[in-house]
Amino acid sequence: MTENLRTSVSSGPVIRTVGLTRHYTRNKSTVEAVRGLDLEVAPGELVAFLGPNGAGKSTTLRMLTTLIAPTSGTAEVAGHDVVRERAAVRRSIGFVGQGNAAAHQQRGRDELMAQARAHGLPRSVARTRVDELLAAFDLADHADRPVSTLSGGQRRRLDVAIGLVQEPPVLFLDEPSTGLDPQHRANLAEQVQRLNREHGTTIVLTTHYLEEADALAGRVIVIDHGQVIADDSAPRLKSALGDLVVLGFGDAGHAVAAAERADRWSGAHVTVTDAEVRIRAAGGRELAPGLVADLAIAGTPAQRVEVVGPTLDDVFLDLTGRSLRDGGAADQMSTDQTEQGDTEGAAA
CATH class of the missing domain: 3.30.70.2470 (Protein-tyrosine phosphatase receptor IA-2 ectodomain)
Incomplete structure (x- = not known):
């Protein structure tokens, strides 16, 4: 089924948005988290969304993964509309969000196995895949412990492993390396690059780590105040600045x-x-x-x-007059919390 999906979307963009917009109401005021986003991502691209807190990166991913609906505009992922064909979109993607994905009382190995079986992997294939992921993310020695007993970094690595279990044709990663030490961050980068290189997986990630976007992504989309302000490869963005x-x-x-x-x-x-x-x-x-x-x-x-x-932070400073490392402006700082609350409300 995965190969058929890759073939079916190969003739056009695997992700397409037109005028994608998301507004929130906070304290009787309207927050424009994403404003008229027009975007196309080709099959096999590795794209990084870069921007400060509250820029609209996570909101965009939540719309593309069907967790929240757009206020206006349209979006398609793997040929399916994110509003009208939510189930088809979800079958086509993997998603690693910012929160913990695994049940606290579940053992890590069991959680991975359940996810693999839910995605249709035969039991023997699922067992092999689970063992591969446990080894790849340095979790084999902790696999039979309840998730609640794992450290923050171990749980984050488990979250990422869960998102990769079915090797999806389209993968969304929302701040995947947050909380990881440099060694495990490098390991995650290796896994992401392998998926993209060997399997042709289309990958969209958000990150605060400038070095991560620079090293991983073939294309960097800089977002600020809900709008795209730059879209190019990291070398070209930096070269243009000088x-x-x-x-x-x-x-x-x-x-x-x-x-x-x-x-x-x-x-x-x-x-x-x-x-x-x-x-x-x-x-x-x-x-x-x-x-x-x-x-x-x-x-x-x-x-x-x-x-x-030049660095990507220099590019952002030149475009906006402020540093990516400084985070968002004061009126944007609580947007992520608003987005998260809205997501939880919709899920409930």
Whole structure:
């Protein structure tokens, strides 16, 4: 059935949204969690949604996985409408949310086995798959303990294993590595990349970890205040911003003179603070040696030179004027809690 599904969606986007919108009411005010999202994801893509708390990342995933309904707009996953064909969507996807997926009194091995059988795996195949996942996520020694006795990191790894049990053709991961130590975060990245590379699994994940999005995703979608503000590969997003060249001088006069010369660079953004010049420019790493030599010849030699490549956080700062690491703005900080409460209410 999985192979048939992959074939059926291969001719078009596996995920498509048009004007996807979700509003909440909080304290008699309307919160626009997602605003008119237009999105297409091709089969086999590995996409990261990047943005601060309250940006709308988790709300988008909850709509795409049928946990909450859109306020307006449409969305299709694996060729099925998320409102009219909820059951078909759920059969086509795996989902790892932010909350604990396993029952607290259930043993980890039993929970995985139950999930595998529920997805139609024959008992022998299910047993093999469960053993693979327990080994892959370093849970074999803890598999027969009640979930309630596991540590936070162990439970998170079990959550991820549950989401991967049927190797779904479309996989959604909502902050999957939160709470994991660096070793297990790297292991999770390896599992995700293997699914994408070897099985052609379409994967959409949300993350706060810039390095994770940079290393994993072939495509990064930056979301802020419920809207897409950038959509490209991480290397292209960073290349468009350019390198940061920092020059230190003996006095402010030399810094001003250096800034005037640096202004000749096409597209360069130059700032001066006391005796330091900061230049953001595409190809800054290649241009810096020539500028340093020119300044020395002009009698204003730089005493310190530093070139730093751009990060995704720099991209976000350039787009919004604030850092991803700082989190969302004050009026957005409680949106995730509102989203979670709405989800729980719908489930009840």
